Amino acid sequence: MPPRRNASPAARAQELLLRLNIRTVPVPVDRIAKSLEAQLRYSPLDEEISGMVYVKDGIPIIGVNSLHHPNRQRFTIAHEIGHLELHRDVISAHVHVDKQFPILMRDSTSALGTELIEIQANQFAAELLIPTAFLDQALGNKRFDIDDETPLDALAKRLRVSKQALEYRIRNFSGA
C-alpha cells in the first residue's frame, strides 16, 4: 500500500511502522532512519539545537545533538524522520535545523507555515515512539490516572521516552 499523501501525520507514522513490521517497543528509531536510507550523525551541538535534517545529493542526513539525554535524542530522531516522510521537499531545499521543540501539537488548525510543519513532525514523532496500538494494549480499558506517577514512569521507561512526552501523548490520546 503506497503511503497516502493526505493522511494525518499520525497515520503516516502508523503506516511506516506497519511497512517496517515494527511491533515492539522501544521503537528502534535508528533502525527506522537507516531503513529510509538516512544517515544518522551524532555531534555535540548548542544546547538549544535538538537536531537537523537535510537531503544532500539525494541522501538524507539526520543530525542529533549528542549532548542531550538519550530519550530526547530518540524524540529528535523521530521528529526528523517525520520531516523526512512529510516534508521532503522543504528539507531538500534548505538545511532544516530544529531548535527546542515548543509544545506544538494541539492547535494544528490555527498554525501557519513553518509552525505547521513542526506540529506535524511532532505528531508523527509522538505516534512513532508511542504507537496507538501499544498504548491501547498498555492502557487497556482501565481508567488511567495521569496523576498517578508510578505506572507512567514504568511505561516511559519501556518506551524509552521522557515522561513529559508520554504525558503529552496520553492527554492527546483519543483511543481511536
Add this chain to the structure above:
Amino acid sequence: MNPETIYPEIGALIRRRRKKLKLTQEQLAGHLGISRASVANMEIGRQKVLVHQLYALASALQLTPGDLLPSTQRLTAPSEWEALPLPDNLNSQQREQIARLLAGPQTEADRDKDAKNATPPKR
C-alpha cells in the same frame, strides 16, 4: 577563532587517532595521568586540553603536537559552508556546528561512548 569549535575539533582528532591505534580511553588516560572521564570529555570538547597535555597526547598517539591542532582554514567558514543553504536564525557558532556535522559523520558507537563516558552536563 571560536573556542567553542576548537575543542570539539581537537577532541575529534584525538578520538580518531586513538581508535586507529586501537587504544582505549583508559589506556590513553594512563599515558597522561588523568582519568578516563577526562579523556572522554576532551574527545567531545567539553574539557579544554592544556598545552602540556597536548604534548603528552601527541606522544601517546605517535603524532606531533601540531598534528592535533585543527587548521585555521577549517575553522574559519570555508566557502563550501557559505554555499550551504542554512537557515538565517543561527548564530555563527551554530552555523559552524551544523556545517561540521554535515561535513563529517560521527557513528553511533561514538555517540554511545559519549553518553556513557561523559560526565553529566552542568545545568
